[in-house]
Amino acid sequence: MAEHTAGSRAGKRRSTVPLTIGSGLLGLAVWVLLANSGIQGFPGPLEVAERAVTSIGDGTLFGDLFASLRRVLTGFVLGVALAVPVGFLMGWYPPVRGLIEPWLQFFRMVPPLAIIPLAIVLMGIGETPKIFVIFLASFLSSVVSTFQGVVSVDSTLINAARVLGAKDGRVFTGVVVPASTPFILVGMRIGLGASWATVVAAELIAAQEGLGYRMQQAQLYYDLPTIFVQLIVIGLVGLLMDRLLLLAERRLTSWQERR
Amino acid sequence: MSPVTPKIEFRDVSHGFDLGGETFAALDHVSLDIADGEFVTVVGPSGCGKSTLMNIAAGLLEPRDGQVLVDGRAVHGPSPQRGVIFQQYALFPWMTVRKNVEFGLKIAGVGAEERRRTAERFIDMVGLSDFADALPKTLSGGMKQRCAIARAYAVDPTILLMDEPFGALDALTRVQLQDRLLDTWSRERRTVLFITHDVDEAVYLANRVIVMAARPGRVHRVIDVDLPYPRTEDMRLSPEFAELRREVWHSVYHQPSPIERTSP
C-alpha cells in the first residue's frame, strides 16, 4: 500500500519533467519569434549564448557574479545573525516586542532600495552602503518570521516540557528553538530572495563591478545581448540559491507533519 | 483533618477567566481529597472546568482562590513528581519516540547509559519497541498516546494526571489502553486523576467517580465504585456495572441548574 502510493507519487513527479522541458522549448520559440519580429536590436538565443561565452572567456561574468554574491552573502549572513536573536527576544519577552515592533512595522513599509540614497550619503559609495541595504532587507524579513515562529510555538509542548521538569532555559533551548526552526528557515528563504533582488538594484545605482553594474553599463551602449546574459544569470543564480535553502529546509524540518 | 494526609487535596479551589471585562467562573469552591494510590476519574459536561482543575493540580495554572496540596504541601508550579498526559498527546515532533521518552530523564540529569536503559524499558512496556527510532508523525493516534504514557512514566511520577487521554481513539484501542493502564496501576499504585467524557470509561477504571457540574464548575456528586480489581471485560456486562453506569450517567445528564443566572 505504502509502496503503491510512493510509486504513484514518484510517477507524478516524473510526469512533470516533459512539461518543464516543453515549457522551456516554448519559451525559446517565443524568444526566437520576438527576435525575428524586427524589434530594434532584440538579440536571439544564439547571439546571447555567444556573448555569454565571450564574457566567461574574458572573466568579466564570473568576476561580476562573485562581486554580487559576496555582497549578498555578507549582508545576508549579518542580517540573519542579528535577526534570529532579536526575533527570539521579541517572542520570548513581550516588553522587547513592544519596543521593537513599531520600528519593524515602519521599516518594513520602506523598500530597502529607498534607503540607498541615505546610505550613500552617510556611508560613501564603497561596499558599505550596498552591504548595509542587503543586511537591512534580510534582517527585516528574517526577524519577523523568527518572531512569528516563537509566538506560535504550541503551548501544550511548552507545558509538556515544564511538567517533565524543564525550567525556562531548557524550555527555550529544548522546545522553542526547534519548534520555530521551520519559521526561521522560511524567513531565511524570503530574506535571501529579498537580498538578491536588492543587490542587483543597488549595483544599478552605484558600483564598479557586479551583475547590476554590468547591466547598467550595457544600457549605456545599447548592448542588449549583455543585458540578456546578466538577466539570465541573475535568475538562474537566484533560483539555485532558493533551491539550496529549500533543500536545507526540507532536511532540517523533515519531522514536520505536512498538510 | 483526617489522620492520613491525602495524596492530593483540593482546598476550596476557585478559578475564573477574564472574558471582556467580566469574570467567567470556571471553578467554584472545589474541595476534594484523593488518597495515596487511589484511581479517581472525573466526568462532567464539556466546559465544566475539568481541564482547568487538572492544570491547577499540575501546577500549570495558579488558582484565583484556594489551593492544591500534594503530600500536604502547597503546589506552586509543575513538578516531574506529577506526570501529566495531555489530550493532544503533546509529543515533541522533532524527537524520535526514544528521545521523547528520554527527555524528562535528561532534564533530571540522568546519564546517557541509564537514560537509554530506562527509556527502553518503558517503550517496551507500552509496546513500541519496534518504533523506538520513529518520529511521531509516523505513529497512529494510539501509538502517540502510548508514547506519551511512556514519557510520563519514565520520570517515575507518584501522581498521574490524565486529561481525556483516550478521547481521540477508536473503541478497540481505547479498551486495550484502559486495560494496560489498570494493569500497571495495580502493580505500581500510583495515584491517578483521570478526566474523561466517557461514562463507561469513568466507571470501569475508577475507585471513585467525581461528577462535575457546569456554570460554575463544581463537584456535583461523588460515586464510589465498589467493583473489585482486576476489572475484566465480563464485568462491563454485569448488572452492578450497569447500575453504576446508570447512576453516573444520570448525574451527568441531570445537572443542577446554573447558579449564576445574572451573567448572560
Ligand SMILES: Nc1ncnc2c1ncn2[C@@H]1O[C@H](COP(=O)(O)OP(=O)(O)OP(=O)(O)O)[C@@H](O)[C@H]1O
Ligand atoms: N484560557 C481561557 N480563557 C478563557 N476562558 C477559558 C480559558 N480556559 C478555559 N476557559 C473556560 O473555562 C471553562 C472550563 O474550561 P475547561 O477547559 O476546564 O473545560 P473542560 O471541562 O475541560 O471541557 P472539555 O470537556 O470540553 O475539555 C470553559 O467554559 C472555558 O470557556
Ligand SMILES: [Mg+2]
Ligand atoms: Mg478539557
